[in-house]
Amino acid sequence: MGSFKYAIRDASRLILRHWGLSALTILTSMAVFYLIGASVLLVLNTRHIVNILEGELSVQAYLSPRADPHETAQKVTGIQHVVKVGIITKEMALQKIQGRVGDWTGVMELLGENPLPESLEIWVDRASSVESVALSLSAMTEVTDVVYAGKLAEKLSQFSHFAGQFSFAILIVAITASAVVLFNTIRIAVYSKEEEIGIMLMVGATPTFVAMPFVLQGIILGGLGSLGASSLLAFSYSGIIARLKDILPFLPFLENGTVVIELGLILVGAGATVSLIASLVAVETFTKRAMRPL
Amino acid sequence: MDIRFSGVSKIFYPDITALEDVYLEIPKGEFVYLVGPTGSGKTTLLRCITREVAPTRGQITVGSFSLRKISRVDLSIFRRDIGIIFQDFLLLPHLNVFENVAFVLEVLGAPPREVKERTGEILDQVNLWRRRFLYPPQLSGGEQQRVAVARAIVNAPSVLLADEPTGNLDLHTAEEIMQLIISINALGTTVIMATHNQYLVDAYRQRVIGIKAGRVVRDEKRGRYNLDGEL
Numbered sequence: 001m002g003s004f005k006y007a008i009r010d011a012s013r014l015i016l017r018h019w020g021l022s023a024l025t026i027l028t029s030m031a032v033f034y035l036i037g038a039s040v041l042l043v044l045n046t047r048h049i050v051n052i053l054e055g056e057l058s059v060q061a062y063l064s065p066r067a068d069p070h071e072t073a074q075k076v077t078g079i080q081h082v083v084k085v086g087i088i089t090k091e092m093a094l095q096k097i098q099g100r101v102g103d104w105t106g107v108m109e110l111l112g113e114n115p116l117p118e119s120l121e122i123w124v125d126r127a128s129s130v131e132s133v134a135l136s137l138s139a140m141t142e143v144t145d146v147v148y149a150g151k152l153a154e155k156l157s158q159f160s161h162f163a164g165q166f167s168f169a170i171l172i173v174a175i176t177a178s179a180v181v182l183f184n185t186i187r188i189a190v191y192s193k194e195e196e197i198g199i200m201l202m203v204g205a206t207p208t209f210v211a212m213p214f215v216l217q218g219i220i221l222g223g224l225g226s227l228g229a230s231s232l233l234a235f236s237y238s239g240i241i242a243r244l245k246d247i248l249p250f251l252p253f254l255e256n257g258t259v260v261i262e263l264g265l266i267l268v269g270a271g272a273t274v275s276l277i278a279s280l281v282a283v284e285t286f287t288k289r290a291m292r293p294l
Numbered sequence: 295m296d297i298r299f300s301g302v303s304k305i306f307y308p309d310i311t312a313l314e315d316v317y318l319e320i321p322k323g324e325f326v327y328l329v330g331p332t333g334s335g336k337t338t339l340l341r342c343i344t345r346e347v348a349p350t351r352g353q354i355t356v357g358s359f360s361l362r363k364i365s366r367v368d369l370s371i372f373r374r375d376i377g378i379i380f381q382d383f384l385l386l387p388h389l390n391v392f393e394n395v396a397f398v399l400e401v402l403g404a405p406p407r408e409v410k411e412r413t414g415e416i417l418d419q420v421n422l423w424r425r426r427f428l429y430p431p432q433l434s435g436g437e438q439q440r441v442a443v444a445r446a447i448v449n450a451p452s453v454l455l456a457d458e459p460t461g462n463l464d465l466h467t468a469e470e471i472m473q474l475i476i477s478i479n480a481l482g483t484t485v486i487m488a489t490h491n492q493y494l495v496d497a498y499r500q501r502v503i504g505i506k507a508g509r510v511v512r513d514e515k516r517g518r519y520n521l522d523g524e525l
Binding site for chain 1: 306344345346348366367370371372373375376378384397398400403406449
C-alpha cells in the first residue's frame with residue numbers, strides 16, 4: 001500500500017515537473033489515436049455499406065421511351081432466375097428521389113416535365129444470379145441501361161479492401177509513433193531522476209519498485225491522450241456523418257452510437273497498453289544497465 | 295554478515311589492475327579500516343561488496359549471498375542489508391533532511407507510520423532533528439555527512455561501508471562522525487571504512503588492512519595508519 005502511494009505521488013510529481021513535455025505527449029497520443037479511430041471508422045463504414053449493398057438482390061432496368069413497360073415486364077419474367085418484376089413509373093421514380101433528397105419542385109418547374117425514365121425492378125433468386133440476369137437484360141432492345149447494386153458493391157468491396165490495408169498501415173505507423181513519443185518522454189523523466197534511481201537501487205529498491213512511478217506516468221499520459229481522442233471522435237463523428245449524408249444521401253452509413261463508444265473504449269485500452277509497454281521498456285533498459293556491475 | 299574474498303582480482307579494460315589476488319575474511323561485527331594511497335583499490339574493494347563492480351577472477355561471499363552470480367531481485371534484497379556512506383554525501387538536493395533519510399524506508403516499502411517514527415529516531419541520534427526541514431545546500435559539510443550516515447543506518451543494515459566519510463570535513467567534525475560510526479559498530483554492525491585520515495586511524499585503533507596497487511600488503515588486528523613509512 002505504501003509502495004502504491006509512493007508510486008502515485010511520484011508519478012504526479014514527474015508529470016508536473018515536466019508539464020510541457022507531458023502536455024505535448026498527451027496531445028501527440030491524442031492526435032495519433034484520433035487518426036487510428038478515424039481510419040477504423042472509415043473501414044467499418046465501407047464494410048457496412050458493402051454488406052448492405054451485397055444483400056440487395058434487385059436489378060434496375062431503365063426502359064427506352066418507346067418500350068411498353070407491361071410487355072417488357074412479361075418478357076423479363078421469362079428470364080431464368082427472375083423471381084419477381086415490378087414496374088416503376090416516371091411518377092413513382094420521382095417520388096422515390098424526392099423521398100431521398102427532399103423537395104424537387106423548383107427543378108421540376110425549370111424542366112417542365114418529369115425527365116425520369118420508366119424502369120423495371122427485377123428480383124432474382126440469389127446474389128450469384130444478378131450478373132447473368134443483368135447481361136440478359138442488357139441484350140434487350142427495350143432496355144437502355146441496367147444498374148444493379150452488386151456492381152457498386154463490387155467497387156466498394158475493392159475500396160473496402162484497400163481502405164483496410166491502408167488503415168492497417170496507418171495503425172502500425174501511428175502506434176509506433178505514439179510508442180516512440182511515450183518512450184522518449186519516460187526516458188527523459190528517468191534520466192532526470194538518474195541520481196535518485198541510482199541511490200534507490202543501491203539501498204535495495206527492486207527494479208519493479210523503481211519502475212512503478214514511471215509506468216504509472218506513461219499510463220496516465222497515454223490513457224489521457226487516447227481518452228481525449230475517443231471523446232473528440234465521438235463528438236465529431238455524428239457531425240461528419242450528417243455532412244456525408246447530405247452529400248451522399250443514398251449510402252447507408254453506420255449511425256449506431258454504440259460502435260463509436262466501443263471503439264472509444266478500445267482506443268483507451270490500446271493507449272494504456274502501448275504506454276505501459278513503452279514505459280516499461282524505457283525504465284527496464286535503464287535499471288538493467290544501472291544494476292549491471294562494471 | 296561475514297564477508298569473504300577468495301582470490302579476487304579486478305582488471306578494468308584494457309589492462310588496469312585494480313585488485314589482485316585479494317584474500318580477506320571479515321567476521322560479523324568487526325570494524326576494519328582500509329588504508330592505502332589514492333588509486334590503490336580501496337574504493338574498488340568496497341564496490342565489489344555492493345556488486346557495483348564484478349571481479350574478473352575469484353569469489354566474494356557476504357553472509358549467505360555469493361556475489362558471483364546473483365539475480366537482480368536477490369541483489370536488491372542483499373543491498374537492503376548494506377549501508378553506504380559516500381565521501382561526497384550523494385544527498386538528493388530537492389528533498390529535505392527528513393525526506394532524504396525517510397526515502398530509504400519508503401523505497402523498501404515500509405508503512406508510513408514506521409517511516410515517520412524510525413526517521414525521527416535516527417535524526418535524533420545524529421543530532422539533526424531540529425534541522426529536518428532544511429535542504430542539503432542549506433547544511434554545513436558535517437551536517438550533510440551526518441544526514442548521509444543517518445540514511446545509511448536508518449534501515450539497520452548488518453554491514454556499513456564508508457568510503458572516505460571524513461574526507462571533506464575538518465578534524466572536529468570528522469571526530470563527531472567517527473564517534474557516530476563507532477557507536478553503530480558497537481551495536482553489532484560490521485563497518486568497513488576506507489580512509490586517508492591518519493589521525494582517526496591512530497586515535498580509534500581497529501583492524502587495519504593496507505592496500506597498495508590492488509594487493510593487500512598488511513592486515514593488523516589493532517593497527518596504525520602508517521607502519522614504517524609504508525602507508
